[in-house]
Amino acid sequence: MDAVNPATDEQLDSYEEHTEGEVDDALDRASDAFEEWRERPMRDRERLLSAAADTLRENKREYAETITREMGKPIDQAVAEVEKCAQGCDHYAEHASTYLSADHHPSPPGTTAKTVYEPLGPVLAVMPWNFPFWQVFRFAAPSLAAGNVGLLKHASNVPGCALAIESVFRDAGFPEGAFQSLLISSDRVDDILADDRVRAATVTGSGPAGSAVAATAGEHLKKTVLELGGSDPFVVLDDADVADAAETGAWARNKNGGQSCIAAKRFVVHTDVYDEFRRRFTDEVESFAVGDPMADDTDLGSQAKPDLLSDLHDQVTASVEAGATLVTGGEPLDREGAFYPPTILTDVPEGCPVDSEETFGPVAAVYEVADEASAVELANDTEFGLGASVWTADRDRGERVARRIDAGCVYVNQLVKSDPRVPFGGVGDSGYGRELAGDGIREFVNRKTVWVE
Incomplete structure (x- = not known):
C-alpha cells in the first residue's frame, strides 16, 4: 500500500497490508474493548473525547502535513480540517449525555416507560480520501461517545492519515481496541462486515461502494449509514x-x-x-x-x-x-x-x-x-440529493x-457545509441515514424500550 504525493509524484512511504491473522486479532481486540467501553460512564467517554480534541490541536500542523502530502489539498485547508475535527470532539464531549438521555413516555399510573440508548458494538467505517480526517471524526466522535468502538478501513491512498487518526485516540487515553485502523484493500470489506464481531457499518464514498456494503450488510441484517455522491x-x-x-x-x-x-x-x-x-x-x-x-x-x-x-x-x-x-x-x-x-x-x-x-x-x-x-x-x-x-x-x-x-x-445565502450541531446526510442516490448532531449519535444505538411496573 503505497502513499504517493500527487503534487510531486514522489512516493512518500510504503505500508504492508494487514494479514488475515492481524485483522482477526483486531476484531478480537474490538470485541474485548467494547465490553469494557460500553460500561464506562458517559462522563468518562466525554472526558476522553475532550482529550482527543486537545491532541488534535497540539499536533495539528503535523497531521495537516500528512493530509496535504497524501492527497494534495492546500496546507491551510488541511489545518482547518484538523481544527474542525477537534471542534467535533468538543461538541460530543459537551452534548453526548444530553443527546443520549432517556426519553420518557406516557404509561399507566405507577409504571415507568422510557426509551434508553445503548451501543451496538464494533462499527466498521469505510472512509474516503477527500477529507481524510474530518470524514472519520464525524463518525468516530459520536459513535465512541455512544459506547461503540470503531474499525476504520480508510482509502488506500491515505494510509498515513489512517494510522495518525488511530494514534490520536491512543494518545488521548482511549483503551486499546477502542479505535483501530485496518490497512486492507476494498475487496476484503465484505468478509469483515460479514463477521459476527462487527455489528454495523458506515460508508462515505461512491455509489457503487455504498451499494456493495449495503448489500452485504443487508444480507447479515446489520445497520448501515451511507453518505454517497452529490451533484x-x-x-x-x-x-x-x-x-x-x-x-x-x-x-x-x-x-x-x-x-x-x-x-x-x-x-x-x-x-x-x-x-x-x-x-x-x-x-x-x-x-x-x-x-x-x-x-x-x-x-x-x-x-x-x-x-x-x-x-x-x-x-x-x-x-x-x-x-x-x-x-x-x-x-x-x-x-x-x-x-x-x-x-x-x-x-x-x-x-x-x-x-x-x-x-x-x-x-x-x-x-x-x-x-x-x-x-x-x-x-x-438529478438522481442525487445531498x-x-x-x-x-x-x-x-x-x-x-x-x-x-x-x-x-x-x-x-450560504454554501453547503457539515456542522456538528445539525444532522447531515442525503436522499436518493446520495444515501441514507444521518451523521452529526443528535440524529448522528443515535444511528448506531439500540433504542430500547424499558417498561417498569
Missing part, C-alpha cells in the same frame, strides 16, 4: 446579491480542489442576473492560485490522484464535444503533478457528463433559467424554495 445545485434567483453569490459560489465549487460530495456543482442562475453572475463568477475562479499545496498562498493544490484527474478531464472533453461552451480552464496544467485548473462550462447540453454525472474536481456547470419554477425543476433534475444552496434577498422566499428542493440539506 449539488447552487440556485441564484433574480433578487440575489450577485457579488456575494459569485464569490461564495466560486469557493463552494473549488474548495478542497473541488473534491467534495457537497461542493456546488450545478449553478442554476435566473436570466435577469445570469450575465452579471457569469462575469463575476469567472473573475473569482480565475483569481485562484493553483500550485504547491504546501505554500500558504495556494488556493487549489493538486487533485488527489492522476487517474482521477484523467477521469475529470474526460468528462469535460466529452461535454465540450457535446456542445458545452468552455469559459475558462479545461486543460490539465503542464507541470509535474496532478493539477487541474478551475473550469467553467456554460450552454451545457442535457445528458452530457457534466450535466448528468458527478464531477469530482474544480469543474462548474452554469445554467440559465427563466424563472423560479424552472430553477427548482432543474435543481431537482445538498443545495439558494441565493435570494428574501429570506421567506429562500426558505420556500429550499422546501421544494429534494436534498438532505439546503442552505439559504
Whole structure:
C-alpha cells in the first residue's frame, strides 16, 4: 500500500497490508474493548473525547502535513480540517449525555416507560480520501461517545492519515481496541462486515461502494449509514446579491480542489442576473492560485490522484464535444503533478457528463433559467440529493424554495457545509441515514424500550 504525493509524484512511504491473522486479532481486540467501553460512564467517554480534541490541536500542523502530502489539498485547508475535527470532539464531549438521555413516555399510573440508548458494538467505517480526517471524526466522535468502538478501513491512498487518526485516540487515553485502523484493500470489506464481531457499518464514498456494503450488510441484517455522491445545485434567483453569490459560489465549487460530495456543482442562475453572475463568477475562479499545496498562498493544490484527474478531464472533453461552451480552464496544467485548473462550462447540453454525472474536481456547470419554477425543476433534475444552496434577498422566499428542493440539506445565502450541531446526510442516490448532531449519535444505538411496573 503505497502513499504517493500527487503534487510531486514522489512516493512518500510504503505500508504492508494487514494479514488475515492481524485483522482477526483486531476484531478480537474490538470485541474485548467494547465490553469494557460500553460500561464506562458517559462522563468518562466525554472526558476522553475532550482529550482527543486537545491532541488534535497540539499536533495539528503535523497531521495537516500528512493530509496535504497524501492527497494534495492546500496546507491551510488541511489545518482547518484538523481544527474542525477537534471542534467535533468538543461538541460530543459537551452534548453526548444530553443527546443520549432517556426519553420518557406516557404509561399507566405507577409504571415507568422510557426509551434508553445503548451501543451496538464494533462499527466498521469505510472512509474516503477527500477529507481524510474530518470524514472519520464525524463518525468516530459520536459513535465512541455512544459506547461503540470503531474499525476504520480508510482509502488506500491515505494510509498515513489512517494510522495518525488511530494514534490520536491512543494518545488521548482511549483503551486499546477502542479505535483501530485496518490497512486492507476494498475487496476484503465484505468478509469483515460479514463477521459476527462487527455489528454495523458506515460508508462515505461512491455509489457503487455504498451499494456493495449495503448489500452485504443487508444480507447479515446489520445497520448501515451511507453518505454517497452529490451533484449539488447552487440556485441564484433574480433578487440575489450577485457579488456575494459569485464569490461564495466560486469557493463552494473549488474548495478542497473541488473534491467534495457537497461542493456546488450545478449553478442554476435566473436570466435577469445570469450575465452579471457569469462575469463575476469567472473573475473569482480565475483569481485562484493553483500550485504547491504546501505554500500558504495556494488556493487549489493538486487533485488527489492522476487517474482521477484523467477521469475529470474526460468528462469535460466529452461535454465540450457535446456542445458545452468552455469559459475558462479545461486543460490539465503542464507541470509535474496532478493539477487541474478551475473550469467553467456554460450552454451545457442535457445528458452530457457534466450535466448528468458527478464531477469530482474544480469543474462548474452554469445554467440559465427563466424563472423560479424552472430553477427548482432543474435543481431537482438529478438522481442525487445531498445538498443545495439558494441565493435570494428574501429570506421567506429562500426558505420556500429550499422546501421544494429534494436534498438532505439546503442552505439559504450560504454554501453547503457539515456542522456538528445539525444532522447531515442525503436522499436518493446520495444515501441514507444521518451523521452529526443528535440524529448522528443515535444511528448506531439500540433504542430500547424499558417498561417498569
